[in-house]
Amino acid sequence: MSGDFQEWMSAVQSRMEAALSECLPRAGVAARLHEAMRYAALGGGKRVRPLLVFAAGELVAAKEETLLVCALAVELIHAYSLAHDDLPAMDDDVLRRGRPACHVEFDEATALLVGDALQTRAFELLAAPGLMAPARQLELLATLARASGSLGMAGGQALDLASVGKTLSQPELELMHAMKTGALIRAAVFLGAGCGGRALSEDRRARLDRFAKRIGLLFQVVDDLLDCTASTATLGKTAGKDKAADKPTYVSLMGLSAARDYAGYLHREASFALSGFGARAGRLMALTDFICARQF
Amino acid sequence: MSGDFQEWMSAVQSRMEAALSECLPRAGVAARLHEAMRYAALGGGKRVRPLLVFAAGELVAAKEETLLVCALAVELIHAYSLAHDDLPAMDDDVLRRGRPACHVEFDEATALLVGDALQTRAFELLAAPGLMAPARQLELLATLARASGSLGMAGGQALDLASVGKTLSQPELELMHAMKTGALIRAAVFLGAGCGGRALSEDRRARLDRFAKRIGLLFQVVDDLLDCTASTATLGKTAGKDKAADKPTYVSLMGLSAARDYAGYLHREASFALSGFGARAGRLMALTDFICARQF
DSSP states (O other): OOHHHHHHHHHHHHHHHHHHHHHSOOSSTTHHHHHHHHHHHOSOOOOHHHHHHHHHHGGGTOOHHHHHHHHHHHHHHHHHHHHHHTSTTTTOOOEETTEEOHHHHSOHHHHHHHHHHHHHHHHHHHTOTTSSOHHHHHHHHHHHHHHHSTTTHHHHHHHHHHTTTOOOOHHHHHHHHIIIIIHHHHHHHHHHHTTSSSOOOHHHHHHHHHHHHHHHHHHHHHHHHHHHHSOHHHHSSOTTHHHHTTOOOHHHHHOHHHHHHHHHHHHHHHHHHHGGGGGGGHHHHHHHHHHHHTTO | OOHHHHHHHHHHHHHHHHHHHHHSOOSSTTHHHHHHHHHHHOSOOOOHHHHHHHHHHGGGTOOHHHHHHHHHHHHHHHHHHHHHHTSTTTTOOOEETTEEOHHHHSOHHHHHHHHHHHHHHHHHHHTOTTSSOHHHHHHHHHHHHHHHSTTTHHHHHHHHHHTTTOOOOHHHHHHHHIIIIIHHHHHHHHHHHTTSSSOOOHHHHHHHHHHHHHHHHHHHHHHHHHHHHSOHHHHSSOTTHHHHTTOOOHHHHHOHHHHHHHHHHHHHHHHHHHGGGGGGGHHHHHHHHHHHHTTO
16 A cells, blocks of 8 residues: 555545534534434544545546535445444444444434434535535435435345345345445445536446446455454454354355455456546555455 | 315325325335335325425425425425334334334334435435426425434434423423424425425515424424323324323423413414415415314
């Protein structure tokens, strides 16, 4: 990983932390809810989806301020999903980003409302006036909503819960992950690339879609590898919990070695899909390398 | 209540039921989640918020198709809030619209995802292309989001949960209700009135705002009266639960008789705020009468 990429990544992460802090109300009315929303959204995380928004924005030389709002919206959707996924009725996890999960630090009702209100705030931000041509903005908003809903992230979480104790085929596992994590990662790429002055050509759109699908899967395969090989301290969330919960993963399906090979294959395919974009795809390439390198 | 109003109300209710059914996926992937979303959103309810959207649309002679999408979005937000409010960690209610609550009929995790995905679907629908001038559409979307979030409905629910066992002053009770139910009712009025060809004048906007705030409060006062005086069978939800849960209400704050007087006062104030709009406010007037008459 080059020093330049590392620097860019840290800059985006700091900028996101500051912007998230600014866009979430501090106190006043419903002070405890607002405190809990800040707890759930602030304080780190790799900010992979914002990084994808900014990196994809470089393909079309998009404005920083526009990309920032898109990155905030995607990250707030992600933060909402974490607050809800950790609840006892869902994945029942007590640890997130190295700290107690939101419902542990506060309470279940608050964590539920935190997720609800973070989702709302995402769409509110993305509806702000003057961000870009209004018709394009509505398109991006619809893209984010489709990716988050019952045919995307929320539907994938439902499939995930239904898969506990079952043996899924690889296509079933891929569909579940394409929805649960892939859809929002794909949306991050398209939001970033949608911030340019002109719409993408059909051909570029198709290639970007191939890239986005591969990187979504790659992210999940690496996540499965990490859940199996890394420690709870490194992850900042409970390690080995997929196996403990008897959830199907790429590692349980293919074995460790084949899952690593598969990550390598997806990395090559994702990089190949970017090859037609030239130098402007440099950040996306480096980010693909970074996502793949997390496993080591 | 005139026969004409009754007919109009039934027509809007049927149209909403059909449109909700059409806008929610039937099955395919994540079939159980989609079944549960339909369970939570379909099958009746008075559809007060859609009625307000359509009635307010008459002020500006808005198109039916445009109003329908706004009405769907508001009702989906309302349906999401019911699915979440009934959960054990929140109000813990087992009965809704005369049937088992969503988490009872399905399970808690599903009801949680149902709420999440219904909220997303609301914003997705309101981002559909070709509905109206895109800049106006973004404005209405932001209006709905503000009303639903931590400074509106979700924040009000947080205040409501925090109020259990406490004695609130009337201003505190009104703030809680203005957020919890008032904000979405106000948004319904502004979404309907925002569907016209031109934006409202400042003066008309201010008068409509006075109306919307009064009717939001009126709705809540009547709800409190009903919770105290009607049967579970009539309500289709558990009666007397505010008292059982030791929640402050207008009845516990003022007593039954003064709460009834207050409802009458709000009814007069709401009607007065509409008086400058002329004949086009006929439906909103009739709807105000209807909301007030629910208590008897």
